[in-house]
Amino acid sequence: MTVRLIRSIVGLALTSAILAVIMYRLNSPLAAVFELSVCSGLISVIFVTTVSFTQRISNEKLAIRRKERLLRFWYLPIILIAAGVLLSQHLLVPHFSWPVLEPAKELDVRNVLWNARHLDLIGQVVMLLAGALGVVVLFKEPKK
Amino acid sequence: MFSLFILVPLILLFVLNLPVNFISRAAVGLAGVFLLIQVLLALLHTLLPWVTYPDILGAFFAFNLYVDNLTLVMLLTIGIVAFVSLMVAAGTIAQERQKFYFVNLLLICVIGMNTIVLVRDIFSLYIFIEITSVTSFILIALQKNKSAIEGTFKYLILSAIATVFMLTALAFFMLACGDLSFAAIHSAFFNPGASFALKLATSLFLCGLFIKSGVAPFHGWLPDAYSAAPSCVSVLLAGIVTKVAGVYVLLRLFGSVFVLNPSLQNILLLVGAFSIVLAALAALTQDDFKRLLAYSSISQVGYIILALGCGTPLAFAGAVFHFFNHAIFKSLLFVNSAVLEKQFGSTDMNKLAGLGAKAPVTGFTSLIGMLSTAGIPPLSGFWSKLIIIIALFSAGRFVYAGIALLASVLTLAYFLAFQRRVFFGKTDSALEHVGKISFGLRFSEVSLAIITAVAGLIFVFAHNNWVLPLRGIFW
Numbered sequence: 113m114t115v116r117l118i119r120s121i122v123g124l125a126l127t128s129a130i131l132a133v134i135m136y137r138l139n140s141p142l143a144a145v146f147e148l149s150v151c152s153g154l155i156s157v158i159f160v161t162t163v164s165f166t167q168r169i170s171n172e173k174l175a176i177r178r179k180e181r182l183l184r185f186w187y188l189p190i191i192l193i194a195a196g197v198l199l200s201q202h203l204l205v206p207h208f209s210w211p212v213l214e215p216a217k218e219l220d221v222r223n224v225l226w227n228a229r230h231l232d233l234i235g236q237v238v239m240l241l242a243g244a245l246g247v248v249v250l251f252k253e254p255k256k
Numbered sequence: 257m258f259s260l261f262i263l264v265p266l267i268l269l270f271v272l273n274l275p276v277n278f279i280s281r282a283a284v285g286l287a288g289v290f291l292l293i294q295v296l297l298a299l300l301h302t303l304l305p306w307v308t309y310p311d312i313l314g315a316f317f318a319f320n321l322y323v324d325n326l327t328l329v330m331l332l333t334i335g336i337v338a339f340v341s342l343m344v345a346a347g348t349i350a351q352e353r354q355k356f357y358f359v360n361l362l363l364i365c366v367i368g369m370n371t372i373v374l375v376r377d378i379f380s381l382y383i384f385i386e387i388t389s390v391t392s393f394i395l396i397a398l399q400k401n402k403s404a405i406e407g408t409f410k411y412l413i414l415s416a417i418a419t420v421f422m423l424t425a426l427a428f429f430m431l432a433c434g435d436l437s438f439a440a441i442h443s444a445f446f447n448p449g450a451s452f453a454l455k456l457a458t459s460l461f462l463c464g465l466f467i468k469s470g471v472a473p474f475h476g477w478l479p480d481a482y483s484a485a486p487s488c489v490s491v492l493l494a495g496i497v498t499k500v501a502g503v504y505v506l507l508r509l510f511g512s513v514f515v516l517n518p519s520l521q522n523i524l525l526l527v528g529a530f531s532i533v534l535a536a537l538a539a540l541t542q543d544d545f546k547r548l549l550a551y552s553s554i555s556q557v558g559y560i561i562l563a564l565g566c567g568t569p570l571a572f573a574g575a576v577f578h579f580f581n582h583a584i585f586k587s588l589l590f591v592n593s594a595v596l597e598k599q600f601g602s603t604d605m606n607k608l609a610g611l612g613a614k615a616p617v618t619g620f621t622s623l624i625g626m627l628s629t630a631g632i633p634p635l636s637g638f639w640s641k642l643i644i645i646i647a648l649f650s651a652g653r654f655v656y657a658g659i660a661l662l663a664s665v666l667t668l669a670y671f672l673a674f675q676r677r678v679f680f681g682k683t684d685s686a687l688e689h690v691g692k693i694s695f696g697l698r699f700s701e702v703s704l705a706i707i708t709a710v711a712g713l714i715f716v717f718a719h720n721n722w723v724l725p726l727r728g729i730f731w
Contacts, residue, residue, distance in 0.1 A: 229380075231262075231320070231371065231375065231377075231380050232379070232380055232383060234262065234263075234266070234371075235371070235380065235383040235384055235387060236383075237266075238266065238364055238367055238368070238387055239383070239386070239387055239390065241269065241364060242361075242364050242387060242390045242391050242394070243390070245357065245360055245361060245364070245394065246390065246393070246394040248357070249357045249361070249394055249397075249398065250394065250397060250400065
């Protein structure tokens, strides 16, 4: 089970890396950098750390779960393929017009992030503090 | 000045975690002083609105905060309930380390809630909603027992679903409006080209807020979270956290940002009425006092949602007044449950009986809280419910007004049943020993009961100056 979880995490990290490439190709280099560093890097590390807390299950339970897993979700590939076909034929997407917006050419994202969005920066700092405190409160063993 | 409501608790958080012994021992006191100052500043600004305060940090931080009457009511309520929660924690948490962690988490939660009521930008609003949610998860699981972790897990899963809805809504708002400020979103509603995107975004955001508010049928997490959490955390969650992170955001957005159309109004009215009735009926069947109060909370929030759906300025003023009243009397009732748990070791109503003589102050203050919840005059809950019902009648919503009126009878029924079971009858021999409670717990009970009674008694004199001006915030 642990090996499979690690494979899932590696898959997630690879997906985030591909998404970062797509963002770069769509002329959003800073978004690509955040995606690569945070989602592909930091979040994968957090997941691996969490998985390290898990316990191995017995071989009998593992064998039962292997058999059940694919059977339980047999319909998912069918739904995905059907949705892909319908979307490509524009059968699922309703016809509406989005308002045309001019991109903000004068504002650099670094300028916006560091000069105009101080409250969001405070929010990020507080969120990190909350996360760190949460790990200490929930996972630290009390001194005996 | 209002940036201090965000920065001072943040600085206090860093100070408390310095490696100096006496500072960590004084954590409860320091946090209590800050919260009392918040209450006093909010009251002062309400009573003396012409006095201006220098924006000391305005040159260093571009916070773009905005204060109106609704913000002041919220800051006052946050200060009162957070202070009471701190008093309950000081009286019920035995381990010093755990108490210290609670103070730290409370400060982060207060930073989140203060910022939610001060911002004028939906993205910042979302960030600080998530901050209060994350601290709530940790607080519920503070004592790390099985039921608390189960309650946290349920809240976490449903909150994650709410997050997905809200983030998707933010993306659509950005697409339709080009900006995420309240003013830009409000003006986009008058642009015919963006109507589908805005309707979709509004609906998604509404679903997210319903989950955060814990209204029926999105309330699955609430009774388990409230009943399994430590008493001080139940006071905080029920009294203010879910109210600010869910109900206040609904009031702010649907009162002055989104444009209410008839279909949205009908959704709000239906959800409100459903919450009121379903939760009141569920409360009738509860044996645990904290679960009964959790369902009662869902029912009372239904009144606020009903008022919002009514869509008139008077209903909005009634909703805000009921928000304040509910925060106070629900906190009072959860403090009563903390006292019962501390003194008699249980909140199971099957095990508690004949406690009227052994806990007279708790019995009397719980009676005040319950009568106010049920809308009995002259307590504060009567006036806010009356305003909501009058607003519904005036708007032609007779069926909903009738439901709101009849549900008060249900509220009275389950609370009177509780009073009869717990405070009347013969005392069980197992309850002969009465545990001691701290001054903080007793002070919290008595002061909240006084606020409930005084808010009702002075309403007749204060409604022109303090309650009716809230109508002006409604767009």
